[in-house]
Amino acid sequence: MITIDEMQEMLEEIAEEVPEVFYEGLNGGIVLLPDRVLSPEARHDDLYTLGEYITDPVMGCYIVLYYGSFEALFGQEPLETLRAELRETLFHEFTHHLEGLAGEAGLDRKDAQELREYLEEEEGGWVSSPKLRNYHMGRKAKRNSPGGETKAKKRPFWR
Numbered sequence: 001m002i003t004i005d006e007m008q009e010m011l012e013e014i015a016e017e018v019p020e021v022f023y024e025g026l027n028g029g030i031v032l033l034p035d036r037v038l039s040p041e042a043r044h045d046d047l048y049t050l051g052e053y054i055t056d057p058v059m060g061c062y063i064v065l066y067y068g069s070f071e072a073l074f075g076q077e078p079l080e081t082l083r084a085e086l087r088e089t090l091f092h093e094f095t096h097h098l099e100g101l102a103g104e105a106g107l108d109r110k111d112a113q114e115l116r117e118y119l120e121e122e123e124g125g126w127v128s129s130p131k132l133r134n135y136h137m138g139r140k141a142k143r144n145s146p147g148g149e150t151k152a153k154k155r156p157f158w159r
Contacts, residue, residue, distance in 0.1 A: 001075035002082070004067045008032050011065065014087045022094055025101055028054075028062025030090070036068025041115060043122040048072055051089040053096035061100070063093040 002010070011032055023029075037049040048069035055061050065086070074082045095107050 001071050002079070004032065004034055007067055007070070007082075007086070010083055010086060011090070014083070014090055017087075018090070018094060022098060025061055026063065026097055027060040028056075030063045030065070032065050032067055034068055035066045036072050037066045041119065043119070047118065050085070051093045053093045053100070055100065061097060063090070063097070065089060065093075 011030065015030055038045065039047040039049050041047060049066060050069050050073070051063060051065040053061070053063055070082065070086065074085055077085075092107070099105060099107055
């Protein structure tokens, strides 16, 4: 896994791809924290918060990404995979920002549906709608290997 400083550099490069107009109203900018954040909805050690779009009456609007969560999910993956996941998460949070400015909540609904599917899979049945939150999560998914044993395979999970 790359260091947090190397990931900060990568994040800055990706952030330069975002059109300047998308930063309007994002007065707190983009913050990379060292934390590893297990989602409160996780039923096992398998669901991490990768990033959040936060609106605060005092601090304003900003995006937070969690280095430790990326490390937990993608620490053993190739650098290209990490870069792609970081880009996807940043763009996901910018989508929350832009939808918030427009008074829309399409991504919130999509995230809630994917979380509902996770909870139903984990709990074996129907679950009521989870609370909407503006963040992107990653999940460790189990896949059967050719030999029949179950191995943890990491895949993105939107929230």
